Amino acid sequence: MIKEMLSHNKTITELTLCITSINFDYIYAIAKALKVNTSITSLDLSNSNVMESCFVSLSEALCYNKTLTRLRSWRCGIVVGDIDKALTVNKTLEKLELELNEIQWMGATHIAKGLRHNQTLRVLKLMSSNIGDKGATAIAEALKFNTFLEELYLRHNRITSSGVKSICEALKGHAKIKRLGLEQNIITHRAMGFISKALMVNKVLEELNLNFNNVGDKGAETLSEGLK
Numbered sequence: 284m285i286k287e288m289l290s291h292n293k294t295i296t297e298l299t300l301c302i303t304s305i306n307f308d309y310i311y312a313i314a315k316a317l318k319v320n321t322s323i324t325s326l327d328l329s330n331s332n333v334m335e336s337c338f339v340s341l342s343e344a345l346c347y348n349k350t351l352t353r354l355r356s357w358r359c360g361i362v363v364g365d366i367d368k369a370l371t372v373n374k375t376l377e378k379l380e381l382e383l384n385e386i387q388w389m390g391a392t393h394i395a396k397g398l399r400h401n402q403t404l405r406v407l408k409l410m411s412s413n414i415g416d417k418g419a420t421a422i423a424e425a426l427k428f429n430t431f432l433e434e435l436y437l438r439h440n441r442i443t444s445s446g447v448k449s450i451c452e453a454l455k456g457h458a459k460i461k462r463l464g465l466e467q468n469i470i471t472h473r474a475m476g477f478i479s480k481a482l483m484v485n486k487v488l489e490e491l492n493l494n495f496n497n498v499g500d501k502g503a504e505t506l507s508e509g510l511k
Contacts, residue, residue: 314340345369370397382410391418398425419446426453451481472502479509
């Protein structure tokens with residue numbers, strides 16, 4: 284019934300099914316309907332039964348959908364399969380919010396692969412996704428090719444100085460990130476040198492959040508050099 288309704292509906296623009304415990308079959312039906320639906324611009328399935336196989340179906344739908352601009356699916360246990368193809372092909376999605384999922388570095392690598400070719404995504408939220416330095420580095424490498432992403436949120440991802448260094452290299456290049464969230468990671472004063480040097484040449488970044496990191500007085504002093 285959901286598939287038939289959404290396939291023909293032309294008035295619903297936002298669909299929210301958070302904490303609904305809906306059956307997998309219904310999520311598959313929603314994914315199939317998205318292939319042809321022409322009205323929904325925002326889909327929120329947060330805290331629902333969106334497991335890996337379901338997300339694969341949603342990713343496939345994004346390859347066909349021409350209206351969805353926001354997809355939010357936090358705390359769903361997904362690992363982000365096949366999202367790279369969706370990000371490569373899709374021409375409308377602007378916000379992808381996947382916080383509180385076990386995406387890990389492999390999932391971040393899939394996302395990064397799609398980012399290299401994507402020209403529409405403006406906001407990427409991967410907070411508390413356990414991507415670590417390898418995942419952060421993969422995203423950073425993609426940003427050397429992507430000049431469209433404007434907001435990147437990587438709070439609480441076990442990122443250390445190594446991951447920060449990679450991100451800063453991207454910031455010194457063609458990346459157009461305006462807002463960067465790196466709160467609650469494992470960032471110490473050692474990473475402030477990388478950030479400071481990036482800020483000296485970057486002309487785009489407007490907001491940088493480093494809350495709840497062990498920066499210390501020495502790190503703050505180093506960072507201040509890049510703010511002059």
